[in-house]
Amino acid sequence: IAAASPSTVCRITQTGDGTRVRLLANINLLSELSTAKELNAEGIGLYRTEFPFIIRPTFPSEEEQYLVYKHLFDEMADREVTIRTLDIAGDKALVYANATSGKNPDLGLRSIRFSLRNRPLFEQQLRAILRAGAEARHLRIMFPMISSLDEFRDARSVVDACVRDLKREDLPHHPGPSIGMMVEVPSVVEIMPALAREADFFSIGTNDFIQYTLAVDRTNEKVADYYRAYHPAVLRGLARVVRAAKTAGREIAVCGEMGHETAYIPFLLGIGIRILSVGPQFLPALRERIAGLTLAEAERHARLLLAEDTLAGALKVLETPTSG
Numbered sequence: 001i002a003a004a005s006p007s008t009v010c011r012i013t014q015t016g017d018g019t020r021v022r023l024l025a026n027i028n029l030l031s032e033l034s035t036a037k038e039l040n041a042e043g044i045g046l047y048r049t050e051f052p053f054i055i056r057p058t059f060p061s062e063e064e065q066y067l068v069y070k071h072l073f074d075e076m077a078d079r080e081v082t083i084r085t086l087d088i089a090g091d092k093a094l095v096y097a098n099a100t101s102g103k104n105p106d107l108g109l110r111s112i113r114f115s116l117r118n119r120p121l122f123e124q125q126l127r128a129i130l131r132a133g134a135e136a137r138h139l140r141i142m143f144p145m146i147s148s149l150d151e152f153r154d155a156r157s158v159v160d161a162c163v164r165d166l167k168r169e170d171l172p173h174h175p176g177p178s179i180g181m182m183v184e185v186p187s188v189v190e191i192m193p194a195l196a197r198e199a200d201f202f203s204i205g206t207n208d209f210i211q212y213t214l215a216v217d218r219t220n221e222k223v224a225d226y227y228r229a230y231h232p233a234v235l236r237g238l239a240r241v242v243r244a245a246k247t248a249g250r251e252i253a254v255c256g257e258m259g260h261e262t263a264y265i266p267f268l269l270g271i272g273i274r275i276l277s278v279g280p281q282f283l284p285a286l287r288e289r290i291a292g293l294t295l296a297e298a299e300r301h302a303r304l305l306l307a308e309d310t311l312a313g314a315l316k317v318l319e320t321p322t323s324g
């Protein structure tokens with residue numbers, strides 16, 4: 001058996017010149033937790049709670065959800081876990097709820113919009129999370145698809161109400177979770193400074209951010225060649241979002257697919273990203289890629305990329321090898 005290289009077995013990830021990068025795992029099913037741990041994820045950066053909903057014939061009860069989330073927190077007791085509230089969408093539909101029907105499900109009553117419109121279901125989920133995370137050192141709850149400050153406040157107020165209810169009912173629960181949001185809708189780019197005053201942390205869902213910035217259905221093969229992460233509007237939007245979060249002293253991660261794509265790692269580090277959450281299978285290669293870069297060259301690469309106005313120009317910079 002070939003010996004694993006030190007950078008694959010070590011939990012700490014850093015660039016060649018010593019900049020620390022935290023690598024977390026995205027999890028859809030609890031069965032993926034063992035791979036995440038074996039491959040030394042520092043925690044779970046995105047637990048997609050829609051899967052316990054999708055695999056059942058009807059909405060899971062608070063108790064059923066509690067058991068799933070409790071298992072997650074128990075398994076990861078020594079590591080950070082970020083749990084995302086229900087994110088149903090066109091490609092993650094519930095057979096027993098017709099919320100995602102309509103001509104444009106991904107522009108419809110999806111995600112946090114569904115949760116806010118169905119408050120008892122949202123409360124059930126939040127109560128299950130707060131109860132399951134009662135012992136967690138840091139409980140981190142993240143809302144998907146936030147598109148305005150008002151919507152973030154509405155969602156946060158439901159968490160506060162659930163904490164108050166659980167206290168009144170004398171049920172063990174986490175009293176003060178960190179509340180974060182995903183950056184997936186381009187409308188948040190302009191209002192990031194305001195959001196960063198209220199959200200505790202951010203995670204960029206590049207899959208949806210690209211889909212909505214470029215008006216390209218991420219699941220439609222016919223327009224797959226319009227789905228370009230290197231579009232100047234996508235790259236500059238990402239850079240602005242990261243700058244706004246950092247200026248406010250807020251943590252910002254990337255949890256979309258871009259976060260493991262070798263070609264984009266120098267850009268993401270270059271604009272200031274220091275936390276990546278990826279499918280666990282990508283962790284070893286990502287660790288190697290980061291170790292082969294220096295921050296100075298990543299920053300230079302990002303500057304060059306951000307200066308390009310065209311797709312062709314950006315692609316050319318992207319294809320110019322950086323070491324690693």
Ligand code: PEP
Nearest residue numbers: 205206207208255256257
């Ligand atoms: C994203 O949009 O990039 C993301 C991580 O969320 P999902 O893929 O679950 O939509």
Ligand code: MG
Nearest residue numbers: 184205207208
């Ligand atoms: Mg998304």
